[in-house]
Amino acid sequence: MRVSLAIAATATALALVLTGCSAPQSSPADGASGAPEGDGELTLYVGRDEALVAPLIEKFTEATGIEVTARYASSSELNALLFEEGDNTPAEAFLSQDAGALGSLSNAGLLSKLPADLTSIIPAGFTSANGTWLGITGxxxxxxxxxxxxxxxxxxxxxxxxxxxxxxxxxxxxxxxxxxxxxxxxxxxxxxxxxxxxxxxxxxxxxxxxxxxxxxxxxxxxxxxxxxxxxxxxxxxxxxxxxxxxxxxxxxxxxxxxxxxxVNVTGAGILKGSKDDPDALAFLEYLVSEAGQQYFVEQTYEYPLLPGVAAPEGLPALDSLVNPKLDLSDLESLxxxxxxxxxxxxx
CATH class of the missing domain: 3.40.190.10 (Periplasmic binding protein-like II)
Known part of the structure; x- marks a missing residue:
């Protein structure tokens, strides 16, 4: 197999409004929305290599003003740690290398449900069926x-x-x-x-x-x-x-x-204790923005899951590889x- 490594340009510029990715304000504009306020800080557990994710976090901070404290380890190690910490975890969000770790946390009730307008961005089959975690790349x-x-x-x-x-x-x-x-x-x-x-x-x-x-x-x-x-x-x-x-x-x-x-996915979820946290939500929104998706395409040659963002050249079409009998939400029995x-x- 000879594979061309030229990265195809983005096929379609999608208008994804990252409402949670603006720098957090000290108070709601009208004082009446009832939406929780962000503190401009995010504690993130990361089950992927620091060399890959740290530059992405820097771009996120530049775009939003939100400072991120990241803890890096394997997804399986962090999965076990989150079970051990339970409701006392300092983590607000978890970026996992695979769906299985997220599925087991969801099954145990440790992840919060995400807004439907966020989970609907990613095609069904590449994200959680119950809306508790979001597929990022394939x-x-x-x-x-x-x-x-x-x-x-x-x-x-x-x-x-x-x-x-x-x-x-x-x-x-x-x-x-x-x-x-x-x-x-x-x-x-x-x-x-x-x-x-x-x-x-x-x-x-x-x-x-x-x-x-x-x-x-x-x-x-x-x-x-x-x-x-x-x-x-x-x-x-x-x-x-x-x-x-x-x-x-x-x-x-x-x-x-x-x-x-x-076909597995990198995914992310928000911990139960940080439900509706705007800084955590902003991070997930950034991951599935065009900028976030293109970063993964260019840096890791993974399949983007945001419709309209082109995959690296030389890869089989994603649809040709997906097994319709496998629901990634069924991988929770880690x-x-x-x-x-x-x-x-x-x-």
């Missing part, structure tokens, strides 16, 4: 393969095939990564608990190479140390942009319709997935 799970030792035609078309003993020691993945855990959750939802456990057991018995991060997984494929890696699509694009396409020994295989090729992975020594 990413596809893919198989990265060593193009020097594996022909494209020989790459498995379904994730289940990787348990074949002939692939022993040749598959790498990051079991602690939120997107990997969401894939296993999707496997449980789509194919059933028995099939998911059989896959996890089969993989554990097949001597997988376990990594800490998706980027490390891709590095192993690109260096020829393993034949296959399970990652999100955008890691390839980031490396190719930095190293050049000719340096990419690893190539990508998309798996439309298979749980292993699921703890059961972690228990399953731990049962077979993968966590």
């Amino acid at each position: 990413r596809a799970r893919v198989i990265a393969y060593d193009s020097e030792t594996v022909d494209a035609a020989d790459v498995p078309k379904a994730i289940a095939a990787l348990t074949d003993p002939k692939y022993a020691g040749e598959v790498a993945f990051a079991p602690g990564n939120a997107s990997m855990q969401s894939f296993v959750t999707a496997l449980r939802v789509l194919d059933g608990e028995d099939a998911a456990e059989a896959w996890v057991k089969g993989m554990s018995e097949n001597s997988p190479v376990l990594t800490e991060k998706n980027g490390e997984t891709l590095d192993l494929v690109n260096s020829g140390e393993v034949s296959f890696g399970l990652i999100n699509h955008y890691y390839w694009f980031e490396d190719a942009a930095e190293l050049g396409e000719d340096a990419m020994r690893a190539q990508l295989a998309f798996l439309p319709g298979d749980a292993g090729g699921m 703890s059961q997935t972690q228990e399953l992975l731990a049962k077979y020594g993968l966590l």
Whole structure:
């Protein structure tokens, strides 16, 4: 697969009025609206890399005047922390790497319901069904393969095939990564608990190479140390942009319709104790504004979810990858997935 990395220009300039993204005022203009006042500060938990999100936060602060205090960790770590903190959390909003972490918080009643005029911005299927979290960007799970030792035609078309003993020691993945855990959750939802456990057991018995991060997984494929890696699509694009396409020994295989090729989302929600907080709401509005969406397109090569903003060139159409049988709101059973992975020594 040869992928052009030129970023397509925005197809349509949408008029998205970010009413919550103006600098907060000391008091309502007419004193009678009853709307809560912002204090111009936001405490944000971030389940994505600081190097990516910190510049976005700076742009948000420049646009709104709202100062952000961010805490960075993996989405699964922050998910566990939010459960531990409960109503005493200092966090007002949570930007998660995946839908599963948000779904579990929503299921536990820890997220507040968002305004309908905000949740309706993102197409159904890429955001929560109950309006408690908002889809921001899309990413596809893919198989990265060593193009020097594996022909494209020989790459498995379904994730289940990787348990074949002939692939022993040749598959790498990051079991602690939120997107990997969401894939296993999707496997449980789509194919059933028995099939998911059989896959996890089969993989554990097949001597997988376990990594800490998706980027490390891709590095192993690109260096020829393993034949296959399970990652999100955008890691390839980031490396190719930095190293050049000719340096990419690893190539990508998309798996439309298979749980292993699921489309997950980065998402964000507002914690229950910060319901209607205008500063938190302003941040979510910024994330799905044209400026926020374009930032992710240019910096991470992810799929924008705001209609009218063009995806990076070279990617399959998002609609061609979405599994209509999978509702991202069904990925809330994160703890059961972690228990399953731990049962077979993968966590």
